[in-house]
Amino acid sequence: MLQLWRFFQAGLRVILRHPITGTCIIPVLPDGRIVLVQRRDNGKWSMPGGLVEWGEDITTSAQRELAEETGLNLIKINRLVGVYSDPKRDPRFHSICVVMEATVEGEPEVHDTLEISAIRAFTLSEIPQGDLSHDHDRHLADYLNGATVLA
Numbered sequence: 636m637l638q639l640w641r642f643f644q645a646g647l648r649v650i651l652r653h654p655i656t657g658t659c660i661i662p663v664l665p666d667g668r669i670v671l672v673q674r675r676d677n678g679k680w681s682m683p684g685g686l687v688e689w690g691e692d693i694t695t696s697a698q699r700e701l702a703e704e705t706g707l708n709l710i711k712i713n714r715l716v717g718v719y720s721d722p723k724r725d726p727r728f729h730s731i732c733v734v735m736e737a738t739v740e741g742e743p744e745v746h747d748t749l750e751i752s753a754i755r756a757f758t759l760s761e762i763p764q765g766d767l768s769h770d771h772d773r774h775l776a777d778y779l780n781g782a783t784v785l786a
Contacts, residue, residue, distance in 0.1 A: 671754070672745075
């Protein structure tokens with residue numbers, strides 16, 4: 636039994652030593668407002684997104700996460716904003732985040748009440764820049780500057 640436990644622990648170390656891939660969407664409504672969600676874990680605003688599930692591609696993951704968190708439909712991915720891989724970008728674990736801007740439609744509404752406490756469509760001047768969750772301030776700044784970043 637002890638040998639099995641050691642094998643399990645060794646397997647976990649191998650699995651957990653690899654970064655986890657996720658997506659982050661900058662959802663733009665037809666009127667130009669950007670939809671952000673307020674996270675339950677830290678109370679901060681962030682862009683919707685999450686982990687890529689086994690068997691998913693990036694686009695499918697972005698579409699699923701957007702629908703699960705906001706109820707919005709992804710119409711078109713407009714551009715890649717960046718791929719962010721700094722080990723310190725997410726306080727929970729080492730993750731690689733693929734950030735994209737997308738045209739969306741629908742009425743923003745909280746669907747994932749375990750992770751999200753609120754949702755709001757912001758004009759650019761209303762976004763609480765400087766106090767977004769994780770490294771989303773950088774994502775937004777890169778987006779607004781028209782940059783495509785590999786960081």
